[in-house]
Amino acid sequence: VANKLLTLVLIRQCNRVLLGYKKKGFGVGRWNGFGGKVEQGETIQQAAARELHEECGVEAHSLEEIGLLKFEFVGDPQWLEVHVFTADTFKGEPTESEEMRPQWYNIHSIPFNDMWPDDKYWFPIFLKGAKFSGYFKFEGHNNILKTELKEVEKL
């Protein structure tokens, strides 16, 4: 069956990145960008903008797709397909929601130990402004069995 489409938005300004602490649900207890599912009738980019607003109250001016991540979990036929977007300008003030507590992090102190384990692989490519495409095979939520990752010119 088709991959489950998900979005991830990373707001990056100069030397800081806006992350959110996930208060419940999938990825609870980890810092991440903002995102969620793609609903019927919306584009992936529209879904990314919607989830960003729902989760921290900001409206990104223009989202650029910079990454594609595919995740397989041992024993689960449903792969996740995460479309990663970035923006450097937005309207509004990052505000805590039921789902996320937003906080700015200096790009030199990203809390990788409290993030999904794949982030430490592709975040550096994101931070240097390049695009990436990756595949990670997980066993549970903490153990990566296989990694494939490449920089790409165009997504």
Ligand SMILES: CN1CCN(c2cc(NC3CC3)nc(N)n2)CC1
């Ligand atoms: C709403 N979505 C959920 C999935 N997501 C992920 C996933 C992820 N790894 C996958 C093993 C889970 N790694 C990051 N950084 N984000 C983005 C937000």
